[in-house]
Amino acid sequence: MIRSRSNRGFTLIEIMVGLVIGLIATVIIFQVFEVAERQKRTTTGTSDAQGNGAIAVFMMERHMKMAGAGLNHDTFEGCTTLHTFDADLGGPIDATGGSSLFNVAAIGDGASPSGSDTITLLYYDDPSNPEFRYSDSLLSATVNNPSLDLQPLTAHNCNAGGMALMAQSGTCMLMSVTGVTPSSGTSTPATVRHDPAPAGRYNPAAGVSMSWGSYNKYSARFQCFPGLFRVTYGINTRQLEVTEPDPAVPGATRTTPVVPDILDLQAQYGIDNPALVPPIEWVDATGATWGAPSLADVRRIRAVRVAILALNSEYQKPPTDTGVCDATTDAMRAGWSSWANLNPPADLTPDFHCYRFKVFESVIPLRNILWAN
Template identity: 30%
Template sequence: MPRRRIHPPTPRPRGLSLVELMVGLLVGLVVSLVIYQVLAGNEGLRRSTSAGSDAQQNGMFSLAIVAHDLRAAGWGLPTADTMVCARYFTYRDDGSTRGPVPDFPGAAPVRIVDGGSAPGASDRITMMWGSSVRASVADGLLQNVTAVPNGTAARLQPASKVALSTVGGFVWLTDDKNDCALVRITASAPSPLSPDTVILSHDPVAASAGLANYNPPDEAMGELAWPSTFDANPRIHDVGALVLRTYSVDNGNLMARDDFSSGTQVQVANNVVALKAQYGISDAGSQIVNQWVSATLGPAGNWATPSLVDLRRVKAIRLAVVIRSAIKERPDAATGQCAVTSVAPVSWPDGPAIDLSNDPDWRCYRYRSFETVVPLRNVLWANLA
């Protein structure tokens, strides 16, 4: 009888034991944690690098655009020597408010308004320039001028052969009484009394937000105490198109306003937390800056409202803008407090202090200060010593 072959028993299939599963899960969790920490570190580095790059671009752009306008200040304007003014009269009506032109600097091509040292305070800086190459030429008039801009007596008839500002440009109206009124030309016609010259009109126009009126009507002239006549050697200075631009910081933004244009504030750059400026002044009769002063009333003099003599000593502007990173950094995990910034940024050594404590989270941001000195070259060229 044949023998039966006996096969060994087939092993039964086995899965992972509970211990093996738990070890695998633990290893996976450790690997995931390591990967997360690496990614979180790289993301934090990327955020900081990106924020630093954005802050640098904002700072360089903000400083460059303000410095550019400062270099233009004073161009196309009569110097204080050629147009002596004891009082300045200006007017602006944008359809909703009317009165003197805001922040008008008078004889100064640049005027700083000191913001003080309160938390979050910034300075305000205004600069003005024109487009005429003949601004310092005093053009005499054929007639005494009635300042009220309604009627024939308000027309400006130059006595010399001059090509004056086109319609829409500005002229200063003045005389030996040293009252100076800024008016805008609304019409130009050939003069029958003096060949090759023109008769200029400065009538009020309908005001709106898009087109302001700079010539006061009769009632406004009374309210603002404008001079009624210019009858002591009346003359005009042609300044052409005028720019009066004011830079300030508002809610973390660098803002600009042009009061001879729309008159509305526009954002120039964001994450700007401070704007600080000082005058660079020389001794009388000199062009060399030997002192920096804030626009305040203090031991150095009254630079909040400087006199004409002191204005001639201003030769340069020192300017600083402080930029904040756009991204708020996370607080320290152990203390719950932000430690990214512990000391407030500075404008420049021995410069105006910067206090950011109006924002309780100011330490959670990174800051950079950008500073420059801008010589007022148009003042220097005019040799206003």
């Protein structure tokens, strides 16, 4: 009688087969993990791009809707001639000049067709000050030369270091306030001084003779405001930056990066054109007319529309069968915007097909200007 021996363990062949199966399973697991991780990164990057773009549009829209705050535009919207003196520029800004002092949302066109625009918003009070309330008045004494002290019916909000604006029949005069003597009763009105430059930047220097017309008693409108404050949005090194007044240093500005992965900013003026339905026309801030709009043209600006290009910074690998990136095709790029020429930065242009982008557009009304009309 033959007795068979029992077999224990694995043979070498069985071990080799098990190793092969295990390696195949490992490859499959890591392949699935790699695909899932790539999809997760793409989704996360797209979410970041959407969030960055939404924040950028929100910030610009919020500031732009408040542009022009601090001035009674209903009174001074009719200014067709602005007289002032800028000591920093070394001379008068006369006749129809000085439009930049009334353009509350000035677009700076990019240096080239692919350059990013800038938007400079003008306020007549610090935008961080929630307490200021403007109050315009009338002159209680005629002013027939730019060196006379001013005697308004009320000097409300007039303070040394601030500014004052007079208007009559379309002619306006802007000056710096260097001192205020309060009213001592109905017989002695308040006096607002505007001493010559350099005491006040926007006052004519001593010895400068100019004919700026006459502003008549009880006819010319008058208002004081804290000053000219500007907030500028622009693109620098793939991020949105804002330049604004520095609260820690009066008169100084600070530039702060606020939103990353914003590649391009384009903007257009929405101007009043009664010949169209609806009566608004969109124009680029270029050329002799809108590159530096006159006072009359500034009065036609009613809105600004913006387009920004946000980046999903996750590099998308090209398909293995073609070896060519197709995350963003030329057809997709052509459809980014119906009006704006949006472009990735030069260092990204050769590989822009390997990235995903998100475009945001918004039409922003200038509320303070609209309410004045």
